[in-house]
Amino acid sequence: MNQLNCLPQDAVLWGHDILPAAAASLGKHAIRRPLTFTVEPLLGFHAQHLQPHVQGAAGIFTDLPPHAPDTGVRRALDACVRAGADSIIALGGGSVLDAAKAVSHLHHRQTGRYLPIAAFPTTLSGSEFSHYFGVTETSGPKPFKRSHAVRETVPKVVALDPLLLRHTPRELLLSSAIKGIDHAVEGMRRIDADHPHAMLAAAGVARFFSVLEKWPGQLDTAQALATGRITADDLLQLQLAAWQSYFFPASVVYGLSHRIGHILGGTFGLPHSVTSCITLAPVLRACGARYGDKLRIFCAGRAGHDAAAMLADRIARSVTQLGLPDRLRTLGFDRAQLAQVAALLRQHYPDEVGDLGDGHDAALDALLESLW
Structure with missing residues (x-):
């Protein structure tokens, strides 16, 4: 039986220069007395573009380390309780969104009430559209980054405005786009090519490539905009691509690229988005038989028989052309720690390791070695 599972989001707002109106409308979606979760570099942005338009704000909380450590989540929950917050505004990337969802979940366990979230994402991974959080x-x-899925924590409101991306550091922005592609592709793991996720994800990946493949080398976003090489509409296309790539997260289950990324990030401290730049293409090649012909939906108009290899090659070319990390050694990762990564994968994610097929134990070791 085919099945489509949907999440309880109220509204997605998108367009150019919509932030004032979006912030002013939050009360209509039960975002009242919100505590804003963000990071220090975004305080000026918040003060200029959101704070003047939010009614009845409860304050700002910025002690949000990468990968949402449990100690930081507890501090954020305590801050919500002390401030008497009735909701959360999440301004930032995936770690900020993860912390907001985790706090909403723990607030429910403590009080019986979830804190509704309004998301203003500054990256392209698409966390704002999902109920997953690590x-x-x-x-x-x-340390171990554990995944959770709580449908009530999906942000009630999401606002997409190119202005949110203008000051995101280049590597973070572009690597988060590869993470968005990872969601689209690994989302195919347990569904067929006629599933709504597949159709939207294929459109999302095409949008991603249409911008990424023309992005000028070594220019940050501000420079690319100033020279006209990239436009504000290109940034909006990236935001819409992230949405299409992650449109039905409750209906899909992700795979080995994601799981390796969780371990590299949560246990070994590597940047979350960058991990997909290193893992996605090699995992696609290694697990191509698991996906079969259904990945052809991402290769429209391109000749060839091995869809997984074709897609992997295109992703790898984009990573290289964008100057993003494509090997663990470029991030200073100790090769001797690969054995620990393998052990954690075998312990916690045997199904995903099984995607490597017959002889998956040896194949996993070879795959991880190739990532280094």
Whole structure:
């Protein structure tokens, strides 16, 4: 039986220069007395573009480390309780969104009430459209980023305005686009090519490539805009691509690229978005038989028989042309730690490791070695 599972989002608002109107409308969607979760570099942006238009704000909280460690999530929950916050505005990337969802979930466990979230995303991974969030557990012998899925924590309102991306550091912005492509592609793991996710994800990936493949080398976003090489509409296309790539997250289950990324990030501290630049293309090649012909939906108009390899090659070319990291060694990752990564994958994600097919244990070691 085919099935489409939907999440309880109220509204997605998008367009140029919509932030004042979007912020002013939050009360219509039960975003009242919000505490804003953000990071220090975005305080000026918040003060200029959001704060003047938000009614009854409860304050701002910025102590949000990468990968949402459980200690940081508890501090954020305490801040919400102390401020008497009834909702959360999340301004930032995936770690800010993860923390907001985790706090909403824990607030429900503590009080019986979820804190509704309004998302103003500054990256392109698409976390604002999902009920998934990762929290890095710090009490064990090594940190471990555990995934959670709580449908009530999906942001009630999402605002997409190119202005949100203008000051995002180049590597973070572009690598988060590769993470968005990762959501589109690995979302095919347990569905067929006629599923609504597949159709929207294919359109999203095409949008991503239409901008990424013309992005000028080594120019940050402000420079690319100033020279006219990239336009504000290109940035909006990237935001819409992230949405299409992650349109039905409750209906899909992700795979080995995501799982390796969680371990590299949560346990070893690598930047979350950058991991997909390193993992996605090699994982596609290694797990191509698992996906079969259904990845052809991402290769429209391109000749060839091995859709997984074709798509992997295109992703790898984009990563290279954009100057993004494509090997663990470029991030200073110790090769000796690959054995620990393999052990954690086998312990926590045996199904995803099984996507490598017969001889998956040896194939996993070879795959991880190729990532280094």
